[in-house]
Amino acid sequence: MYRHLERRLVDHLREFLRRTYDLEIANIVVEQPPQIEFGEYALPIAFELARKLRKAPRKIAEEIVAGVGAIPGFEKFEVAGGGYINVRVSRAELATALAADLSFAGRSSADRSSAANVPPGKVLVEHSSINPNKAAHIGHLRNAILGDTFVRLLRFAGREVDVQNYIDNTGVQVADVVVGFLHIEKKSRAQIEALAAAPRFDYLCWDLYARVSQWYEEDKSNLQARAATLRAIEEGNNETAAIADVISVAVLKRHLETMERLDTEYDFLPRESEILHLHFWDAAFTKLKEASVLAYENEGKNKGCWVMRRAGTSAKPLTTEDPSASPSASLGASAKAAGSEGTDEGEIAEGKITEEDQKVIVRSNGTVGYVGKDIAYHMWKFGLLGRDFGYRKFYRYPNAHDCWISTTDGEKDHPHFGDVAEIYNVIDARQSEAQNTVIEALRELGHGEAADRYTHFSYEMVALTPRCAAELGYNLSEEDKARPWIEVSGRKGFGVKADDLLDALIISAGKEVDVRHPELSEAERASIATQIAIGALRYFMLKFTKQSVIAFDFKDALSFEGDTGPYAQYAVVRASNIFRKGGFDPDAYCRDQASRVSTADFAKYLTGESGNDIWELWLAASKTSYIVSQCIATTEPAYLAKHAFQLAQLFSTFYHRYPILSEADEGRRKFLLTTAAVVRRELIRVLAAMGIGVPPVM
RNA sequence: GGGCCCGUAGCUCAAAUGGAAAGAGCAUCGGAUUUCUAAUCCGAGGGUUGCAGGUUCGAUUCCUGCCGGGCCUACCA
Numbered sequence: 059m060y061r062h063l064e065r066r067l068v069d070h071l072r073e074f075l076r077r078t079y080d081l082e083i084a085n086i087v088v089e090q091p092p093q094i095e096f097g098e099y100a101l102p103i104a105f106e107l108a109r110k111l112r113k114a115p116r117k118i119a120e121e122i123v124a125g126v127g128a129i130p131g132f133e134k135f136e137v138a139g140g141g142y143i144n145v146r147v148s149r150a151e152l153a154t155a156l157a158a159d160l161s162f163a164g165r166s167s168a169d170r171s172s173a174a175n176v177p178p179g180k181v182l183v184e185h186s187s188i189n190p191n192k193a194a195h196i197g198h199l200r201n202a203i204l205g206d207t208f209v210r211l212l213r214f215a216g217r218e219v220d221v222q223n224y225i226d227n228t229g230v231q232v233a234d235v236v237v238g239f240l241h242i243e244k245k246s247r248a249q250i251e252a253l254a255a256a257p258r259f260d261y262l263c264w265d266l267y268a269r270v271s272q273w274y275e276e277d278k279s280n281l282q283a284r285a286a287t288l289r290a291i292e293e294g295n296n297e298t299a300a301i302a303d304v305i306s307v308a309v310l311k312r313h314l315e316t317m318e319r320l321d322t323e324y325d326f327l328p329r330e331s332e333i334l335h336l337h338f339w340d341a342a343f344t345k346l347k348e349a350s351v352l353a354y355e356n357e358g359k360n361k362g363c364w365v366m367r368r369a370g371t372s373a374k375p376l377t378t379e380d381p382s383a384s385p386s387a388s389l390g391a392s393a394k395a396a397g398s399e400g401t402d403e404g405e406i407a408e409g410k411i412t413e414e415d416q417k418v419i420v421r422s423n424g425t426v427g428y429v430g431k432d433i434a435y436h437m438w439k440f441g442l443l444g445r446d447f448g449y450r451k452f453y454r455y456p457n458a459h460d461c462w463i464s465t466t467d468g469e470k471d472h473p474h475f476g477d478v479a480e481i482y483n484v485i486d487a488r489q490s491e492a493q494n495t496v497i498e499a500l501r502e503l504g505h506g507e508a509a510d511r512y513t514h515f516s517y518e519m520v521a522l523t524p525r526c527a528a529e530l531g532y533n534l535s536e537e538d539k540a541r542p543w544i545e546v547s548g549r550k551g552f553g554v555k556a557d558d559l560l561d562a563l564i565i566s567a568g569k570e571v572d573v574r575h576p577e578l579s580e581a582e583r584a585s586i587a588t589q590i591a592i593g594a595l596r597y598f599m600l601k602f603t604k605q606s607v608i609a610f611d612f613k614d615a616l617s618f619e620g621d622t623g624p625y626a627q628y629a630v631v632r633a634s635n636i637f638r639k640g641g642f643d644p645d646a647y648c649r650d651q652a653s654r655v656s657t658a659d660f661a662k663y664l665t666g667e668s669g670n671d672i673w674e675l676w677l678a679a680s681k682t683s684y685i686v687s688q689c690i691a692t693t694e695p696a697y698l699a700k701h702a703f704q705l706a707q708l709f710s711t712f713y714h715r716y717p718i719l720s721e722a723d724e725g726r727r728k729f730l731l732t733t734a735a736v737v738r739r740e741l742i743r744v745l746a747a748m749g750i751g752v753p754p755v756m
Numbered sequence: 757g758g759g760c761c762c763g764u765a766g767c768u769c770a771a772a773u774g775g776a777a778a779g780a781g782c783a784u785c786g787g788a789u790u791u792c793u794a795a796u797c798c799g800a801g802g803g804u805u806g807c808a809g810g811u812u813c814g815a816u817u818c819c820u821g822c823c824g825g826g827c828c829u830a831c832c833a
Contacts, residue, residue, distance in 0.1 A: 085773065087774090089776095091776075100775090102774095102776090102814095105813065108813075138776080139776055140813080140814095141813090142775085226833060229832080229833050231832090360831070368829080369759095370759055370760080371758085371759080414829085418831050425831085427832080428833045429833095431833095432833095487827070488828060489828085489833095490761095491759080491760085516761095518761075518762090518826090521826095542825075542826085543826085574793080590795085601770090602768090602769070603770080605761065605762075606769075607761090607762080607826070611768090613782095614782080617782075619781085619782085619795055619796090620780085620781040620795095621780065621782085625781095628796075632792070632796080635792055635793075636792045637792090638792090692773095700780090703780080703781090710797070711797070713792075714791095715797085718792060720791080720792080734792090755793095756793095
C-alpha cells in the first residue's frame with residue numbers, strides 16, 4: 059500500500075516538474091516526516107531544485123504545493139520548515155484498502171504483488187555451501203539464514219527462485235578427514251560406512267578434522283598423505299574416492315537435517331565432483347583461452363601457469379608522468395579521453411600482468427584451481443557453458459519437496475536447473491576477491507550482461523567474543539583476551555556447532571514454556587519451545603546488517619526479550635488471544651460483513667490524539683511490501699527484522715493502551731479489533747518472510 | 757606494500773539514494789488502576805557520531821589525511 063502510494067506520488071510530482079519547470083528529475087527522494095502529525099511523506103525536493111531554479115527553497119515548495127493538484131489517495135500538501143513538503147494521505151482510504159487486503163489472505167504472495175512489476179526470468183540463489191567434512195557452525199547458520207530469508211523475500215515479491223547449495227566434495231577439507239580415518243584412526247571402508255550411518259557423524263568428523271590438522275603440524279611429512287589422498291579423490295573410481303564419497307554424502311545429509319530444523323530447504327546440490335568428471339572446466343578453459351581472458355605465464359614464480367588479472371587491480375602505465383591519468387580519478391575531467399586511454403594502457407602492457415596482480419587459474423601441473431571451477435560453474439548458471447549436470451533425487455523434505463543432487467549420469471526426468479536471468483551468491487566477505495574475479499572473467503568473455511546480473515551477496519563473518527570462547531573451554535592468550543572477537547576456526551575445532559546452539563536455544567525456551575504452560579502436553583510444549591528457539595536464532599542472525607561482524611555470545615543469542623524474535627512472536631500471540639477470548643476467528647474477522655468498518659468510521663477513529671497513535675500502527679502495517687522491495691534492492695534483510703520489531707513494538711503499546719474487548723462503544727470496538735486483525739496478519743507475513751513461525755500460545 | 761570493510765550511549769547494534777531535535781535493545785534506577793497472561797508497558801539518566809580538515813543550504817552518511825581494529829592479498833578451497 060505504502061509503496062503504491064509512494065510511486066503514485068513520485069509519478070505525479072515528476073510530471074508536474076516536467077510540465078512546470080521543464081526539469082527531468084530521475085530520482086525523487088521521498089522520506090517520512092519525523093512526526094506522524096506532519097503527514098506520511100516528506101519531500102526535500104525544493105532544496106535540490108533551489109540552485110537549478112535560482113529561487114529560495116521555500117518559494118519553490120510553495121509553488122509545488124499550489125500547483126501539483128489533486129492526487130487520488132492523498133489529502134494535503136504542506137510547506138514545512140525551510141522548504142520541506144509534507145504530504146498527507148487519506149487515512150481512511152488507506153485503512154479501508156489495507157483491511158480489505160485481508161480477504162486475500164488465502165492467496166499466494168505472488169497474487170498480491172502486482173504481476174506487472176515483477177522482472178522476467180528465474181533467479182538463482184546460492185547459499186550455505188558448507189564443506190561436507192564436519193558439522194555446520196554458527197558462521198554457516200548466518201549464511202543459511204541470510205540466504206534462505208533472501209529467497210523468501212524474492213518469492214514474496216513474486217520471483218521464481220532456485221535455491222542451490224554448492225558442495226565442494228573433492229577438496230582438501232574432505233581429503234583431510236579421509237586422511238584422518240585412514241591414517242590416524244586406521245579404519246576400514248566398512249567401519250567408516252558404519253560410523254557414517256550413526257547419528258551426528260558430522261560431530262565425529264569435527265573432532266577428527268581438528269586432530270588431522272594437529273597431526274600435520276606434528277610432522278610436516280604427514281602432508282604427503284593429504285596430497286596423495288586429494289589426487290585420488292579428484293581422479294575418482296578408486297577406493298579412496300569411494301570413502302571420500304561416503305563421508306561427504308553422510309555429512310551433507312547431516313547439514314541438510316540441521317538446516318531443515320531451521321525450515322531451510324534447497325532445490326539442487328551441484329557438486330564439484332561433477333564439475334570435474336563432466337569436464338565443465340575443459341569447456342570453460344577453451345572459451346577462456348579463445349577470448350584471451352587467460353594468459354600463459356613464461357617466467358617468474360607463476361611460470362607454467364595460466365593466469366588472470368586479479369579483480370580490483372588495474373593495468374598501470376609503465377611511465378607514470380601524469381598522475382591524473384589514473385583510471386579512477388579521470389572520470390570528471392575528461393571521461394572520453396580517459397576511456398580510450400584506459401584501453402591503450404592495457405595494450406601498452408600487452409596483457410602483461412605484474413606478478414603481484416596475477417591470479418593463478420591453472421597450476422603448472424595442469425590442474426585447475428577453485429576460481430577456475432567457479433568460472434565454469436557460473437557459466438553453467440547463466441546457460442553459457444553448453445554442458446549440463448546429470449540429476450538424481452537426493453533428499454525428500456516432509457512436505458514432499460525433493461532436493462536434487464548432481465551426478466554423472468542421472469535420471470531422465472528432472473527439473474530444469476541453471477540457465478537463469480539473475481544470480482545471488484551468499485558468500486562471506488573474505489571471498490570478495492575470488493567472486494569479483496569470476497565476474498570479471500564473465501565480462502571479459504563478452505558476457506557483460508550476465509556479469510551485471512551476478513550479485514555477490516557479501517556479509518561479514520560470525521566470530522566469538524573472548525568471553526564466549528572462554529566459556530567453551532578454550533585457553534586464550536592475553537592478546538586474544540584483549541580482542542573484540544576471535545575468528546571461528548574449523549581447522550582448530552574452534553567454534554559453536556549449529557546443532558548445539560539450536561539445542562541450547564530449545565532447552566532455554568523450553569524452561570520458560572514449562573513454567574508458563576504446565577497444563578500443556580510435553581509434545582505441545584516441545585513444539586512451542588522449538589518455534590521460539592528458531593524465531594530467536596533467525597531473528598538474531600538477521601538483525602545485524604550484513605557488513606557488521608557478529609561477535610557471538612550465548613547471553614545475547616539466548617535472549618528472548620526486547621529486540622528479539624520471540625518479542626515479535628509474542629505480539630502475534632497477544633493479538634490472537636484477543637480474538638480467542640472474544641470468540642472470533644482473527645483470519646476471518648475482516649472478511650465478515652458484520653464486522654466490516656466503513657471508510658467513514660475509519661475517518662472518525664483515525665483522527666485526534668488517539669487516532670494519531672493508532673494510525674502510526676496502521677501506517678507501519680502498510681509498509682511491508684515497501685520494506686521487502688528495499689531489502690531486495692539493497693540485498694539487506696536486516697531492514698525486514700527492523701520492520702518486524704517496529705510493528706511488534708507499536709502493537710505492544712497499542713495493546714497496552716487500548717483495552718479492546720472491554721470497549722463499550724461497539725463501533726470503536728470493531729475498529730480496534732480490525733486494527734488488531736490487520737497488524738496480526740501483516741506481522742505473520744513479515745515473520746514468515748524471515749522464516750519465523752508463530753506458536754499458538756507463549 | 758596494495759585492496760576491501762569497520763570505528764555512533766557503559767555493552768550490542770540502528771539511522772535506504774546526504775535531510776527536520778542521532779534512535780533501539782541490554783544493563784542501571786524508578787513506576788504500571790490483579791487486565792485481551794508482565795517473554796509486556798511507562799519513565800529517568802546516559803552522545804563534541806575515533807581525530808583533523810574539505811565539499812554542501814544541510815554530513816553519522818560524500819572526499820582527503822591521520823589514529824585504532826578486522827579481513828583478503830597461496831600453483832588451499
